[in-house]
Amino acid sequence: xxxxxxxxxxxxxxxxxxxxxxxxxxxxxxxxxxxxxxxxxxxxxxxxxxxxxxxxxxxxxxxxxxxxxxxxxxxxxxxxxxxxxxxxxxxxxxxxxxxxxxxxxxx
Amino acid sequence: xxxxxxxxxxxxxxxxxxxxxxxxxxxxxxxxxxxxxxxxxxxxxxxxxxxxxxxxxxxxxxxxxxxxxxxxxxxxxxxxxxxxxxxxxxxxxxxxxxxxxxxxxxxxxxxxxxxxxxxxxxxxxxx
Numbered sequence: 001x002x003x004x005x006x007x008x009x010x011x012x013x014x015x016x017x018x019x020x021x022x023x024x025x026x027x028x029x030x031x032x033x034x035x036x037x038x039x040x041x042x043x044x045x046x047x048x049x050x051x052x053x054x055x056x057x058x059x060x061x062x063x064x065x066x067x068x069x070x071x072x073x074x075x076x077x078x079x080x081x082x083x084x085x086x087x088x089x090x091x092x093x094x095x096x097x098x099x100x101x102x103x104x105x106x107x
Numbered sequence: 108x109x110x111x112x113x114x115x116x117x118x119x120x121x122x123x124x125x126x127x128x129x130x131x132x133x134x135x136x137x138x139x140x141x142x143x144x145x146x147x148x149x150x151x152x153x154x155x156x157x158x159x160x161x162x163x164x165x166x167x168x169x170x171x172x173x174x175x176x177x178x179x180x181x182x183x184x185x186x187x188x189x190x191x192x193x194x195x196x197x198x199x200x201x202x203x204x205x206x207x208x209x210x211x212x213x214x215x216x217x218x219x220x221x222x223x224x225x226x227x228x229x230x231x232x233x234x
Contacts, residue, residue: 001170034220043203043224044154050210050218087154091219095169098154 002026002090006099013078014107021073021102023088028068032092035064035073037084044087080106109133111204113228120234125191129204129225137182142207145178145189149200159207160187194232201227
């Protein structure tokens with residue numbers, strides 16, 4: 001299986017800040033990388049697919065980049081509602097695997 | 108708007124079979140190039156891809172669960188189901204159903220993702 005390693009596992013930031021979450025795949029996955037946001041008690045919500053394509057309806061302060069094995073999720077102008085856990089997922093090879101998540105707290 | 112809803116017993120005894128149904132509304136399960144899948148989430152293992160079923164009926168399961176998992180579709184009822192046999196406490200989790208989507212760049216597959224998810228069903232394995 002392809003292992004997805006996210007960092008950091010948690011972070012705390014203030015409203016208006018810029019935050020970056022990284023995801024590293026244990027092997028090449030081209031751009032088959034998705035990012036999801038999960039609020040407590042809710043299902044994951046798709047933010048970005050194909051490493052950098054913003055899902056419809058997702059605010060433009062979210063962006064994704066990377067290819068191959070290293071990927072980044074960036075959130076600019078952080079808002080209170082961005083408090084959540086963020087997961088990356090590779091869909092290059094089954095079983096499609098997820099990172100362990102990055103918990104973002106808004107100060 | 109497409110909606111998915113999981114249903115099934117919330118408590119299953121060890122060694123028995125976990126059965127869940129995902130009912131799809133707002134769209135036909137048999138149309139389009141979509142596929143349908145199950146993902147689970149437990150505190151100890153995070154999000155785990157269980158498997159999927161394609162429009163052709165072909166299935167693809169996580170090798171770690173393959174010997175115990177069956178995913179099937181009933182197009183007449185517009186739902187798909189998950190069966191997981193010989194469960195143990197390690198199978199206690201929130202189970203999500205989801206629709207798999209694909210994007211193409213020309214003739215090349217460029218992305219796959221789960222856009223639509225059910226709300227999740229907590230299944231506890233305990234005697």
